[in-house]
Amino acid sequence: MGMFGKEKKACMQGPLLFGFHGGLQLQPNKRALQNSTDPITELEAPHELVIPLLDYNKNSIAPQVELNQHVNRGQLLAAGIIAPATGQVMAIEPRHIIHPETIKANAVVLEVDKASDNQSVHMANQANHDSTAWDTQLSAFLNMPDNVLQQSALYGLGGAGFPTASKLDAALGGIQTLIINAAECEPEIACDEALMQTEATHIARGIDALVQLTQCRHCLLAIEDSMPAAIDAMSAALKSINAQVKLTVIPTIYPTGAESSLIQTLTGRFIPHNEKPSDHGIVCFNVATAYALYQAIGGKALDSRVVSLGGSAMPNPLNVRVRFGSSVEAILLATGNASVINTARLRAGGPLSGFDLDTPQVPITAQTNALLAEPCITETPAQPCIRCGECSDVCPAKLLPQQLHWYAMSDDHEKCQQLNLDACIECGCCDLVCPASIKLTQSFRYAKSKAKHIAQHQQKTLDAEQRFALHEARVAKRKQEKAHAIEQRKQSLKARSKPQSDQIKAALERAKLSAKSKKPR
Amino acid sequence: MNIIVDKHATGVKARSTQTIMLLVLLALAPGILSYTVFISPLVIFNIIFAVCSAIALEWFAVHLRGDNGLNSIKDGSIALAAALLALCVPPALPFWQLFIGVLIMVMLGKQVFGGIGHNPFNPAMVGYAALLVSFPQSMTFWFTAAEWSAMGMQKPPLLSLLNAKLSLDIIASTPNIQWDGLTQATPLEHARSLRLQSLPQSSTELNQRAFGSGWIQTSLGFLLGGVFLLYKKVIRWHIPVSVIGSFALLSLLFSTNSLSLPWSLLTGAMMLGAFFIATDPVSAASSRRAQLVFGTGIGALTFVIREFGGYPEGFAFAVLLMNLSVPLIDHIDLLMSQRA
Ligand code: SF4
Ligand code: SF4
Numbered sequence: 001m002g003m004f005g006k007e008k009k010a011c012m013q014g015p016l017l018f019g020f021h022g023g024l025q026l027q028p029n030k031r032a033l034q035n036s037t038d039p040i041t042e043l044e045a046p047h048e049l050v051i052p053l054l055d056y057n058k059n060s061i062a063p064q065v066e067l068n069q070h071v072n073r074g075q076l077l078a079a080g081i082i083a084p085a086t087g088q089v090m091a092i093e094p095r096h097i098i099h100p101e102t103i104k105a106n107a108v109v110l111e112v113d114k115a116s117d118n119q120s121v122h123m124a125n126q127a128n129h130d131s132t133a134w135d136t137q138l139s140a141f142l143n144m145p146d147n148v149l150q151q152s153a154l155y156g157l158g159g160a161g162f163p164t165a166s167k168l169d170a171a172l173g174g175i176q177t178l179i180i181n182a183a184e185c186e187p188e189i190a191c192d193e194a195l196m197q198t199e200a201t202h203i204a205r206g207i208d209a210l211v212q213l214t215q216c217r218h219c220l221l222a223i224e225d226s227m228p229a230a231i232d233a234m235s236a237a238l239k240s241i242n243a244q245v246k247l248t249v250i251p252t253i254y255p256t257g258a259e260s261s262l263i264q265t266l267t268g269r270f271i272p273h274n275e276k277p278s279d280h281g282i283v284c285f286n287v288a289t290a291y292a293l294y295q296a297i298g299g300k301a302l303d304s305r306v307v308s309l310g311g312s313a314m315p316n317p318l319n320v321r322v323r324f325g326s327s328v329e330a331i332l333l334a335t336g337n338a339s340v341i342n343t344a345r346l347r348a349g350g351p352l353s354g355f356d357l358d359t360p361q362v363p364i365t366a367q368t369n370a371l372l373a374e375p376c377i378t379e380t381p382a383q384p385c386i387r388c389g390e391c392s393d394v395c396p397a398k399l400l401p402q403q404l405h406w407y408a409m410s411d412d413h414e415k416c417q418q419l420n421l422d423a424c425i426e427c428g429c430c431d432l433v434c435p436a437s438i439k440l441t442q443s444f445r446y447a448k449s450k451a452k453h454i455a456q457h458q459q460k461t462l463d464a465e466q467r468f469a470l471h472e473a474r475v476a477k478r479k480q481e482k483a484h485a486i487e488q489r490k491q492s493l494k495a496r497s498k499p500q501s502d503q504i505k506a507a508l509e510r511a512k513l514s515a516k517s518k519k520p521r
Numbered sequence: 522m523n524i525i526v527d528k529h530a531t532g533v534k535a536r537s538t539q540t541i542m543l544l545v546l547l548a549l550a551p552g553i554l555s556y557t558v559f560i561s562p563l564v565i566f567n568i569i570f571a572v573c574s575a576i577a578l579e580w581f582a583v584h585l586r587g588d589n590g591l592n593s594i595k596d597g598s599i600a601l602a603a604a605l606l607a608l609c610v611p612p613a614l615p616f617w618q619l620f621i622g623v624l625i626m627v628m629l630g631k632q633v634f635g636g637i638g639h640n641p642f643n644p645a646m647v648g649y650a651a652l653l654v655s656f657p658q659s660m661t662f663w664f665t666a667a668e669w670s671a672m673g674m675q676k677p678p679l680l681s682l683l684n685a686k687l688s689l690d691i692i693a694s695t696p697n698i699q700w701d702g703l704t705q706a707t708p709l710e711h712a713r714s715l716r717l718q719s720l721p722q723s724s725t726e727l728n729q730r731a732f733g734s735g736w737i738q739t740s741l742g743f744l745l746g747g748v749f750l751l752y753k754k755v756i757r758w759h760i761p762v763s764v765i766g767s768f769a770l771l772s773l774l775f776s777t778n779s780l781s782l783p784w785s786l787l788t789g790a791m792m793l794g795a796f797f798i799a800t801d802p803v804s805a806a807s808s809r810r811a812q813l814v815f816g817t818g819i820g821a822l823t824f825v826i827r828e829f830g831g832y833p834e835g836f837a838f839a840v841l842l843m844n845l846s847v848p849l850i851d852h853i854d855l856l857m858s859q860r861a
Contacts, residue, residue: 024533026531026532026533027531027532029532100525187530187531187532188530311530312530345524347524347527347530350530351526351527351528351529351530351531352526352527352531354527355524355525356524356527372527372530374527374529374530375529377524377529379524380537383538383596383637384636384637384638384639385638386538386541386598386637386638386802386803387638387802387803387805387807388541388802389757389802389807389808389809389812390535392807392808393809398858400807400808400855402807403807403855418859419855428525428526431525431526431528432526432528432531432533432535433533433535434535435535435536435537435538435540435541436537436538436638437535437537439525439526441525441526442525442526445525
C-alpha cells in the first residue's frame with residue numbers, strides 16, 4: 001500500500017470477497033460518461049476502414065478477398081476476420097496499426113458503401129428487437145454453438161482480445177465458476193459501464209447463454225461499487241430473465257479488472273501466471289463479450305465496439321460505438337474532437353495499461369477500449385531507487401519490482417526469471433507510487449520482449465543445431481553406405497577372382513603338363 | 522518518447538524522494554525543540570553547521586564524480602543525514618571534530634558507494650562511529666542545561682560556549698566555565714558506571730536523574746515525530762516496533778540495570794534511532810518481513826552492547842552491524858518467499 005492515502009483500505013468487503021495483494025484506489029475519472037447525456041453515441045462507419053490481417057498472436061494471415069472485390073458486412077476477409085461494413089476492397093497493403101511501437105502490418109483497405117451499409121444497420125437493429133425469436137435462436141445456438149462462433153468472429157473485448165471460441169472450448173470441459181468481468185477499474189475507461197446502462201437486458205441474455213452453454217455451477221457478475229447505475233440496470237435485467245447469475249459488487253481497486261486479481265477477489269484463489277483459470281475450473285469473460293455473444297446468437301457478427309473518448313485534453317469526451325477499422329482520426333473528427341489531433345498527446349487504452357500513439361492514422365481493433373487526449377508533458381527523470389519498498393507493497397502479482405528493475409536493466413534474464421518476471425501483469429501500480437519516478441513497468445515490458453526474442457533465437461539455434469545434426473547423420477549414413485558398398489564390391493570381386501585364379505592355375509598346370517609331355521619329343 | 526504509464530492522467534502524484542526527506546526533517550522538529558530547551562541550545566548550531574558542511578561536501582564529491590551536484594543535494598537526503606548526526610553527538614563537540622564526522626559521513630558513508638540508494642551503511646551512523654572511536658573523550662562529554670540549574674550554578678552564556686566549540690580543546694580554552702562540577706555523563710552512562718562498580722543503584726534516584734537530565738523530554742519529542750511519520754506513512758511500523766519491541770523484551774528479561782524500562786527506552790538514542798535512523802530505507806532490509814528481522818537485530822544488539830559492551834550507548838554499532846547483514850537477510854527472505 002502506498003503512502004498517500006489513496007490506496008485501498010479494505011481488502012475484504014462482505015463475506016464473499018477475498019481481495020488481493022496490493023493495488024491502488026484511483027479516481028475513476030470517467031469523463032466519457034460524465035459530460036454527455038447519452039451513455040453511448042453510435043457513429044456511422046467512416047468512408048474508409050482499415051482491417052489489419054493479423055491473428056490473435058499478431059501473426060499475419062492471408063486475405064481471402066481480392067482487390068476491387070465487393071464485400072458485404074459480415075463477410076470473411078480472412079480466417080477469423082470479417083468485414084465490418086459493406087464496401088469495396090480498395091487495397092491490400094501495409095498500414096500503420098495500433099501498437100506501442102509505430103509499426104505496419106498488411107491490411108485490407110475497405111471503401112465503405114454508405115447507402116447499403118446503412119441498410120445493413122437498419123436490418124440488424126430490426127433483428128435485434130425481435131424478442132420472441134430469442135428463445136429459438138438460443139436453443140439453436142446451444143445445439144450448434146460452433147456455427148455461431150465461427151461466423152461471428154468473436155474476440156474478448158476486455159483488452160486482451162483473446163478469441164472467444166478457444167476460451168469457450170477450454171470452458172466446455174466442465175467448469176465450476178463462470179465470472180463475468182464488469183470491473184473497469186482503470187480511470188477514464190467507461191465503455192463497459194455505458195454498455196451496462198444501455199444494453200442491460202441484452203447483456204443478461206448473453207450471460208444466460210454462457211451459463212447454459214458452459215453448464216457452470218455458479219456464475220458471478222462482478223461490478224465495481226463506483227457504478228451504481230450499471231449495478232441497478234444489471235440486477236433488474238438479470239431478475240427479469242430469471243438468470244442464474246449472482247451479481248457481486250466489488251470495491252473499486254485498480255487492477256481488479258485484471259483477470260488474476262478479479263479471480264482472487266471473488267474466489268480467494270491465486271492462479272499462478274503459468275496456469276490457466278480453466279485449470280482451476282474457472283473461466284472469465286468480459287461483460288462486453290457477453291453482449292457480443294448475444295448479438296452473435298441473433299445473427300449479428302462482432303464488428304464494432306464501444307470506445308471511451310476521454311483524457312483531460314479531450315474537448316468533447318463521450319462513449320462511441322465504432323466499427324473496427326475506423327481510424328482514430330476519423331473518430332475524433334466525427335465527434336468534434338478534431339482539435340486534439342495536433343495539440344495533444346493521443347493515447348490508446350487507459351492511463352496505465354495503454355500507450356501513446358505517434359499517428360492518429362491507425363485503425364481501432366477489438367482491444368481498443370479507450371482513446372485519450374492528454375497534454376504533452378515532460379516526464380520527471382528517474383532518480384536512484386531509495387529501496388523504500390512501496391512498489392512491492394502495491395504489486396498485485398506480489399513481485400519485487402525494485403529488484404526486478406535492477407536485473408531487467410542489466411539484462412540478467414536468469415535472475416528475472418527467478419524473480420518471476422513473467423508473472424508481472426504490467427499494471428503500472430509500481431510506477432505510480434515510486435518516489436524516485438523510476439520507469440519500472442517500462443523496463444519489465446522491455447525485459448519481457450527481450451526474453452521472448454532470446455527464447456525465439458534459442459529455438460532457432462536449437463532448430464538449426466538439430467537440422468545440422470540430422471544433416472551430419474545423413475552424411476555419415478551416406479558415407480557409411482558408400483563404404484559398405486565399396487566393401488561389398490571388393491568382397492564380391494574377390495569372390496569372383498578366386499575361381500579365376502584357380503582357372504589360371506589349372507591352365508598353368510595344364511600348360512606345364514603339356515610342356516612336359518612335349519619335352520620327350 | 523512513448524509514455525508507458527501515464528501518471529499524469531491517473532491523477533496520482535507519488536511523493537517524491539525530496540518530499541519524503543523534508544517530511545522526515547519536519548518530524549524531527551519537536552525532538553530538536555525539546556533538545557534545545559532541556560539539554561542544550563548548542564544543538565541548533567551543530568545542526569546548522571553539519572547540514573551546511575554536508576551540503577557543500579556532497580556537492581563537491583558529486584561534482585568530482587562528474588555529475589550535477591545540485592541534483593544530488595536537492596533530494597535532501599544529505600541534509601537529513603547531517604541533522605541526524607548532529608543530534609547524536611554531544612552538544613559541546615568542537616566544530617572541527619564535527620566537521621570530520623560530516624566529512625566521513627559524506628565521503629565514506631555515502632559517496633564512495635555512488636551516492637543515494639547505493640550506500641550499504643547508514644551514513645549518519647558511519648560518521649558517528651568514526652567520531653566515537655577517534656575522539657572518545659569529547660564524544661562522551663555531555664552536560665545538560667537542567668544539570669547546571671540543578672547544581673545551582675549559572676548557565677554559562679551561549680556565546681562563550683560557542684567560542685569554546687570553535688577552539689581545538691573545549692575544556693582548556695574555557696577556564697571560566699566550571700565543567701568539573703558536571704557529571705559529564707548521560708543517565709545511561711551513569712547507571713552503567715554504577716553497575717560496573719557494583720555500587721548500590723537506587724532506581725528512584727536514577728529515574729529522577731534521567732528526568733532531570735532532559736533526555737526523557739527530548740526522547741518524547743522524537744517519539745512524537747515518529748508517530749507523525751507513521752501517520753503520514755512515510756515510514757512503516759515494522760522497523761520501529763521491532764527495534765523497540767526486541768530491546769524492551771530483552772531488557773525485561775535480562776537487564777541488570779536499575780533504570781526502569783520506560784526510562785531506559787527514553788534515555789539514550791532509542792527513540793531517535795528506532796524512528797529516524799533505523800528506518801532509513803536505503804540501508805535497511807527491503808521486504809516488510811525482512812525489516813522485522815532487521816529491526817529485531819538492532820534492538821537486540823543495542824541491548825547487548827549497552828549491557829555488556831564498552832560503550833554506554835550501542836545504537837550506532839547495532840545499526841551498522843545490521844546494515845552489514847542486510848544482503849543476507851534479503852537473500853534468505855527471497856528464498857523463503859520463493860518457496861512459499
Ligand atoms: S523502485 Fe521506487 S518504489 Fe520501489 S523501492 Fe525503489 S524507490 Fe521505492
Ligand atoms: S507492473 Fe508488474 S511489477 Fe509493477 S506492480 Fe504491476 S505486476 Fe507488479
